[in-house]
Amino acid sequence: MAPISYGLPLYQLLAEEEVERIHQASMRILSEFGIAFYDEESRSILKKHGAKVQGDMVMLEPGLVSEYLAKAPCQFTQLARNPRNNLVIGGNAMVFAPVYGPPYVLDLEQGRREARLADFINFVKLTYMSPYLHHSGGTVVEPTDEPVSTRHLDMVFSHIKYSDKAFMGSVTSAENAADTVAMAELVFGTEVIRQQPAVISLINVSSPRRFDDRMLGAIKVYARARQALIITPFILAGAMGPTTIAGTVAQQNAEALAGIVFTQMIEPGTPVVYGSFLTNIDLQSGSPVFGSPESQLGLYASAQLARRYRLPFRGGGMFSSSKIPDAQAGYESVMVMLPTVLARTNFVLHAAGWLENGLVSGYEKFVLDCEILGMLHTWAKGLDLSDDSLALEAIAEVQPGGHHLGTEHTMRHFRTAFYRAGLFDYDSAEKWQEDGAHDTYSRAHRKVKELLASYEPPPIDQSLEEGLRDFMTRRKEAIPLAVS
Amino acid sequence: MAPISYGLPLYQLLAEEEVERIHQASMRILSEFGIAFYDEESRSILKKHGAKVQGDMVMLEPGLVSEYLAKAPCQFTQLARNPRNNLVIGGNAMVFAPVYGPPYVLDLEQGRREARLADFINFVKLTYMSPYLHHSGGTVVEPTDEPVSTRHLDMVFSHIKYSDKAFMGSVTSAENAADTVAMAELVFGTEVIRQQPAVISLINVSSPRRFDDRMLGAIKVYARARQALIITPFILAGAMGPTTIAGTVAQQNAEALAGIVFTQMIEPGTPVVYGSFLTNIDLQSGSPVFGSPESQLGLYASAQLARRYRLPFRGGGMFSSSKIPDAQAGYESVMVMLPTVLARTNFVLHAAGWLENGLVSGYEKFVLDCEILGMLHTWAKGLDLSDDSLALEAIAEVQPGGHHLGTEHTMRHFRTAFYRAGLFDYDSAEKWQEDGAHDTYSRAHRKVKELLASYEPPPIDQSLEEGLRDFMTRRKEAIPLAVS
Numbered sequence: 001m002a003p004i005s006y007g008l009p010l011y012q013l014l015a016e017e018e019v020e021r022i023h024q025a026s027m028r029i030l031s032e033f034g035i036a037f038y039d040e041e042s043r044s045i046l047k048k049h050g051a052k053v054q055g056d057m058v059m060l061e062p063g064l065v066s067e068y069l070a071k072a073p074c075q076f077t078q079l080a081r082n083p084r085n086n087l088v089i090g091g092n093a094m095v096f097a098p099v100y101g102p103p104y105v106l107d108l109e110q111g112r113r114e115a116r117l118a119d120f121i122n123f124v125k126l127t128y129m130s131p132y133l134h135h136s137g138g139t140v141v142e143p144t145d146e147p148v149s150t151r152h153l154d155m156v157f158s159h160i161k162y163s164d165k166a167f168m169g170s171v172t173s174a175e176n177a178a179d180t181v182a183m184a185e186l187v188f189g190t191e192v193i194r195q196q197p198a199v200i201s202l203i204n205v206s207s208p209r210r211f212d213d214r215m216l217g218a219i220k221v222y223a224r225a226r227q228a229l230i231i232t233p234f235i236l237a238g239a240m241g242p243t244t245i246a247g248t249v250a251q252q253n254a255e256a257l258a259g260i261v262f263t264q265m266i267e268p269g270t271p272v273v274y275g276s277f278l279t280n281i282d283l284q285s286g287s288p289v290f291g292s293p294e295s296q297l298g299l300y301a302s303a304q305l306a307r308r309y310r311l312p313f314r315g316g317g318m319f320s321s322s323k324i325p326d327a328q329a330g331y332e333s334v335m336v337m338l339p340t341v342l343a344r345t346n347f348v349l350h351a352a353g354w355l356e357n358g359l360v361s362g363y364e365k366f367v368l369d370c371e372i373l374g375m376l377h378t379w380a381k382g383l384d385l386s387d388d389s390l391a392l393e394a395i396a397e398v399q400p401g402g403h404h405l406g407t408e409h410t411m412r413h414f415r416t417a418f419y420r421a422g423l424f425d426y427d428s429a430e431k432w433q434e435d436g437a438h439d440t441y442s443r444a445h446r447k448v449k450e451l452l453a454s455y456e457p458p459p460i461d462q463s464l465e466e467g468l469r470d471f472m473t474r475r476k477e478a479i480p481l482a483v484s
Numbered sequence: 485m486a487p488i489s490y491g492l493p494l495y496q497l498l499a500e501e502e503v504e505r506i507h508q509a510s511m512r513i514l515s516e517f518g519i520a521f522y523d524e525e526s527r528s529i530l531k532k533h534g535a536k537v538q539g540d541m542v543m544l545e546p547g548l549v550s551e552y553l554a555k556a557p558c559q560f561t562q563l564a565r566n567p568r569n570n571l572v573i574g575g576n577a578m579v580f581a582p583v584y585g586p587p588y589v590l591d592l593e594q595g596r597r598e599a600r601l602a603d604f605i606n607f608v609k610l611t612y613m614s615p616y617l618h619h620s621g622g623t624v625v626e627p628t629d630e631p632v633s634t635r636h637l638d639m640v641f642s643h644i645k646y647s648d649k650a651f652m653g654s655v656t657s658a659e660n661a662a663d664t665v666a667m668a669e670l671v672f673g674t675e676v677i678r679q680q681p682a683v684i685s686l687i688n689v690s691s692p693r694r695f696d697d698r699m700l701g702a703i704k705v706y707a708r709a710r711q712a713l714i715i716t717p718f719i720l721a722g723a724m725g726p727t728t729i730a731g732t733v734a735q736q737n738a739e740a741l742a743g744i745v746f747t748q749m750i751e752p753g754t755p756v757v758y759g760s761f762l763t764n765i766d767l768q769s770g771s772p773v774f775g776s777p778e779s780q781l782g783l784y785a786s787a788q789l790a791r792r793y794r795l796p797f798r799g800g801g802m803f804s805s806s807k808i809p810d811a812q813a814g815y816e817s818v819m820v821m822l823p824t825v826l827a828r829t830n831f832v833l834h835a836a837g838w839l840e841n842g843l844v845s846g847y848e849k850f851v852l853d854c855e856i857l858g859m860l861h862t863w864a865k866g867l868d869l870s871d872d873s874l875a876l877e878a879i880a881e882v883q884p885g886g887h888h889l890g891t892e893h894t895m896r897h898f899r900t901a902f903y904r905a906g907l908f909d910y911d912s913a914e915k916w917q918e919d920g921a922h923d924t925y926s927r928a929h930r931k932v933k934e935l936l937a938s939y940e941p942p943p944i945d946q947s948l949e950e951g952l953r954d955f956m957t958r959r960k961e962a963i964p965l966a967v968s
Contacts, residue, residue, distance in 0.1 A: 008497065009495070009496055011493070011495050011826065012493055013492065013866070013867065018867075018869055021869055021874075022869070025876060028876060029876070029879060032880075033879065033880045035884070036884035036885070057884075112913065206885060208879070208882050208884060208885065208888075209885075210884035237901075237902075238888060238889070238894065238898070238901065238902070239887050239888060239889060240887060240888070241879075241888060242878045242888055242891075242893055242894070242897075243888060243894040243897040243898055243901045243902075244868065244872070244873040244875050244893075244897060245867055245868075245873070246867055246868055246869050246874045246875070247873060247874050247875030247876070247878065247879060250874055250875075250876070251879050280901070280902045281902075282902070282910040283899075283902060283904075284904065284910075285910055286889075287910045287911065288910075289902065289910055291908075292902060292903065293860065294902055296863055297863065301867055321908065321909065321910050322908070322909060322924070323909065323916050323921070325811045326810060326811055326814070326923040326924045326925065327809045327813055327814040327849075327923075327925060327928075328814065328852075328907075328908050328909060328924040329811055329814065330810075330812065330813065330815035330816075330818070331815075331817065331818050331852070331855075331856055331908075332814075332908070333814075334814070334815050334819050334822070335818050335822070335859065338819070338822045338823075342495065342826070356913055365811075368811055368812075368815070371815075372815055372819070375775075375776065375819065376777065378777040378778070379780055379781065382497070382781065383497065383502075383729055383730055383733075383781045383785055384729075385502055385505055385506070385730050388728070389730040389731060390505075390728075390734055391726035391728050391730070391731030391734075392509060392512060392513070392731070392734070394726045394731065395513060395517065395692070395725075395726060395734070395735050396513075396516075396517045398692055400519070400520035400540070400541075400692060400693040400694035401520070401692070401693075402692060403692075403723050403724060404692075404722060404723060404724070404725060404726055405722070405723060407726075409726055409727060409728075410722065410726070410727040413726075415767075417721075417727045417728065418721075418722070418727075418764045418765075418766070418773065418776060419776065419777055419778070420766060420767075420768065420773075423812075424775075424805065424806070424812050424815075424816070425805065425806060425807065425812060426766040426768075426769055426771045426772075426773055426805050427771065429596065429807055429840055429844075437807070439808060439810040439811075440806070440810045440811040441810065441811060444811075
């Protein structure tokens with residue numbers, strides 16, 4: 001299914017002057033307090049283009065920020081192995097991608113355990129099979145049974161082999177980024193991906209106010225190859241940001257802009273996305289809290305800032321702090337996901353599968369989240385106000401106290417009328433009891449098994465697959481095994 | 485806690501001309517197709533005031549509709565036994581009330597069972613104890629162990645005795661409505677409640693296009709006593725309305741307006757609320773579906789119509805089709821409740837406890853829903869953009885890679901900074917395992933027991949309580965026992 005093309009009104013939390021107030025605070029952070037870039041070459045690039053550099057710290061004046069922000073495209077197209085899955089990132093498009101990063105997986109039968117490459121492949125397959133996930137994502141789980149130094153090769157290969165949707169690149173080092181680009185070149189061609197990016201990669205800012213050398217290494221490789229980047233400060237208000245949301249958003253904004261400006265200094269026109277990953281900590285335990293009302297406020301404000309700079313926006317997702325897909329997980333996930341849609345987020349990472357503060361990819365949570373994504377596709381179509389939809393003839397036809405079940409209008413609409421969440425239970429209590437009184441977790445577990453059993457891979461050119469395998473073999477031989 | 489005073493921007497799904505298009509469709513329904521009023525006196529009141537009457541059918545011209553809508557107040561205050569709990573209904577105020585109507589209750593220990601008066605009293609107590617429910621509601625459960633003909637007396641008495649928040653009246657007949665008014669007079673005084681209503685009552689339209697004699701009887705009694713009414717068409721699109729949302733909203737609008745106009749013909753200035761209870765059926769099973777994307781579209785459109793007529797709006801709630809408080813219940817509840825808030829719904833019935841399409845009041849669901857209500861109170865405060873909240877000094881103070889845990893700013897804010905959902909789990913997986921790996925359902929169960937054990941009744945004047953008991957005794961002797 002095509003990504004949502006969001007034509008409905010946006011929810012605008014802030015007035016224009018309020019957005020401006022945050023912008024001005026961020027400009028002070030950038031020009032007076034500065035952002036640390038822990039890489040000498042990066043600092044010299046920044047300096048060469050007009051930034052003020054003192055030690056590790058880089059200061060950017062508002063004029064310089066505006067100048068380089070203006071070079072970034074407001075939208076771009078990411079290539080997919082199947083061209084029908086090419087994706088517009090930006091504008092009215094809303095692209096959904098699965099959870100990113102968890103070292104653990106959970107399912108009802110085997111419980112919580114370290115993720116393996118087999119789990120990684122499973123999540124790529126489940127993503128491929130969902131009509132509501134448009135993007136294959138990146139580190140859908142950490143394949144902890146593969147060596148740290150080479151697992152990026154297995155991940156990129158698995159995305160290409162088991163799916164034909166667009167995918168994300170490795171950011172763990174400059175070398176791994178270069179491997180990702182090389183594999184994308186094998187799939188799409190060296191010149192082709194310079195015209196339109198084939199890889200999009202997630203650069204986390206090590207908040208507060210710090211880019212580390214690994215992330216900067218990856219930025220440089222991808223920007224020079226004109227591959228897309230999502231610059232995302234990772235901020236929990238109360239820990240890496242102030243204990244107030246406005247300050248946290250201002251800091252996030254400064255950090256994201258610093259990274260985005262840097263990409264445009266390396267290579268003007270590099271496709272780049274303004275990223276937000278912002279919630280608060282629980283001030284009793286120090287743990288992150290997902291689904292909080294504060295994170296919703298931050299999300300709307302962040303989206304408005306991204307729009308102010310005419311940049312594609314990444315944020316939100318189906319976040320939860322719960323350990324299992326229970327009621328808490330359901331409540332929390334929608335508490336963030338609905339605002340994600342109403343803010344017209346262009347790239348939604350973690351749109352399915354997230355549990356336990358992002359430590360766990362949940363198999364059942366994944367397929368349940370997909371039901372909500374399906375509902376959101378329906379929601380985004382808005383209210384049809386055509387004559388046929390207003391249905392005055394049908395209303396006149398049905399007498400007071402009668403019903404619409406047999407009208408010609410109902411017959412005409414009933415196949416396509418309403419979205420149906422296959423995993424949600426709409427039976428009577430009696431029927432539900434008879435069928436075993438399964439809760440949602442248990443129904444979803446059965447669905448996961450069915451899906452994985454029925455997976456059929458997308459066709460892949462034999463010589464392409466061999467080329468990719470050869471590349472992996474050579475690289476695995478060349479890369480020294482780090483202690484994992 | 486005071487009701488939300490919603491100062492944030494509204495989510496406006498429809499453009500003004502789209503609202504107008506629905507309005508025009510409703511005007512055709514009212515003037516050409518008509519609404520059935522199954523009560524002769526009601527029809528003669530309507531006729532006397534200018535409506536066209538043919539048999540049971542009543543037709544209302546647009547000019548007549550406008551004329552009588554203009555007589556309804558745009559907001560009013562409902563009295564509560566404790567004046568600190570008096571409630572503004574309308575304007576920016578958002579009042580939350582518990583679930584209404586379920587014949588069954590569910591808790592983890594005893595399972596699903598017929599509701600009794602003891603359950604009714606329990607839910608009144610839980611509502612009284614929640615800072616996030618401002619209104620005691622009405623039929624929080626059906627006390628099925630009490631005779632049908634007299635249980636309204638027990639319900640009204642229990643609201644008055646076990647709570648001091650505002651409550652809802654009986655609508656099952658004109659006589660029961662009169663009993664409710666009489667009991668309110670004992671509490672507040674006959675003249676006082678003519679100035680400001682002490683009872684608000686839920687009139688369901690028997691859609692499509694039909695008011696039955698029981699509801700009309702109740703409307704007449706309450707309007708003549710100037711007690712507040714919520715006129716709510718009960719429509720499942722595909723059954724009592726067309727298989728399209730626009731048509732269903734147009735029909736709902738016509739039905740609601742017919743009822744509202746009728747109240748103003750009986751007694752101009754009667755406090756009245758525009759009600760919406762609208763979702764779709766599952767076209768496979770014919771069952772209602774709660775939490776659907778279609779119901780969200782309907783909710784936003786309905787709220788905009790109510791605002792067009794400058795009437796207080798009732799809609800939404802924590803709806804779910806699930807049988808138990810599992811992930812489905814969490815997802816579905818927020819799918820409706822967030823739009824309910826973004827549409828600035830003035831009176832939110834079913835804000836806590838709803839399960840199984842409204843057949844069940846869930847004890848655990850109730851306290852879990854209250855956590856979300858707490859979050860929504862926080863959300864509605866919006867984003868504080870004061871200098872202190874922008875926290876530039878704290879941001880400057882924390883060095884790159886440092887943390888905010890010990891800053892003076894954090895020390896100053898950390899007690900009040902973020903909403904904390906006590907029933908949601910924010911522990912580490914290890915701690916959660918150690919503590920018994922309880923899911924949300926099980927944690928909520930413990931909370932329900934704690935709350936009920938710690939309940940302390942609000943003070944009540946001895947002579948008032950005796951007066952109410954005397955009235956009940958007399959009425960119970962006078963009312964013939966119907967077969968229940």
